[in-house]
Amino acid sequence: xxxxxxTQPGMFVQEKEAVxxxxxxxxxxxxxxxxxxxxPSSGEMIFLIYQGSYDQQNxxxxxxxxxxxxxxxxxxxxxxxxQLGDSAMYFxxxxxxxxxxxxxxxxxxxxxxxxx
Amino acid sequence: DGGITQxxxxxxxxxxxxxxxxxxxxxxxxxxxWYRQDPGQGLRLIYYSQIVNDFQKGDIAExxxxxxxxxxxxPLTVTSAQKNPTAFYLCASRTETASNQPQHFGDGTRLSxx
Numbered sequence: 001x002x003x004x005x006x007t008q009p010g011m012f013v014q015e016k017e018a019v020x021x022x023x024x025x026x027x028x029x030x031x032x033x034x035x036x037x038x039x040p041s042s043g044e045m046i047f048l049i050y051q052g053s054y055d056q057q058n059x060x061x062x063x064x065x066x067x068x069x070x071x072x073x074x075x076x077x078x079x080x081x082x083q084l085g086d087s088a089m090y091f092x093x094x095x096x097x098x099x100x101x102x103x104x105x106x107x108x109x110x111x112x113x114x115x116x
Numbered sequence: 117d118g119g120i121t122q123x124x125x126x127x128x129x130x131x132x133x134x135x136x137x138x139x140x141x142x143x144x145x146x147x148x149x150w151y152r153q154d155p156g157q158g159l160r161l162i163y164y165s166q167i168v169n170d171f172q173k174g175d176i177a178e179x180x181x182x183x184x185x186x187x188x189x190x191p192l193t194v195t196s197a198q199k200n201p202t203a204f205y206l207c208a209s210r211t212e213t214a215s216n217q218p219q220h221f222g223d224g225t226r227l228s229x230x
Contacts, residue, residue, distance in 0.1 A: 004158075029191060031215075033215055033216060035218050035219075036216075037221075043204060043206075043224040043226075044221060044222070044223045044224065045206060045208075045218070045219075045221035047220070050216045052216060079171060084134055090157060091159070093159075095215070104149075104161070104219065106151075106158040106159040106160075107188060108157055108158045109156075109158050110155070111163035113165070
């Protein structure tokens with residue numbers, strides 16, 4: 001079974017509007033972390049935002065925020081005021097259990113296209 | 117500036133040939149990883165290493181080998197046993213001092229078959 005699901009293969013958004021990229025996850029471990037990365041066409045992976053399973057508040061980082069709904073096992077990324085430079089692939093990833101990197105799992109990604 | 121350097125950026129492999137992808141980091145991170153990315157897909161873990169002289173297989177280790185002789189370096193060899201090596205390869209490192217620490221990635225190597 002997929003541990004990370006990103007149901008939107010592609011998304012379009014108008015410049016300056018907000019967009020939500022979906023991510024649902026599957027784990028039975030009470031301790032986990034969720035990470036979002038951006039991958040431009042050049043290929044590098046850029047870390048955007050982190051949400052821990054015990055965090056009481058939704059994470060925010062500039063124009064990025066996480067809509068974390070623990071009971072629904074979802075961690076959707078919200079990008080406010082979209083810019084043309086936001087066009088990229090976006091990956092949701094989960095770290096399960098203790099703080100060891102081997103337990104990172106990546107979703108299939110969502111391709112975001114920002115329209116002028 | 118600290119970071120991760122992958123080389124070469126592009127690599128071509130002939131049939132039956134082994135090739136080695138380089139990954140060097142100066143972030144003083146203990147953990148290092150190799151991922152494979154196929155077009156339009158997510159990342160799949162090939163190998164990871166938490167300390168020098170120790171590494172573990174990931175989900176798709178068959179046809180690949182690694183070494184970790186130095187903290188800074190984690191080279192990946194794509195052997196002739198890997199029948200479909202054409203992909204984008206990403207190296208990452210991470211400090212495990214706190215659970216919120218992300219993986220830091222290199223710029224990747226694109227490997228193609230001649």
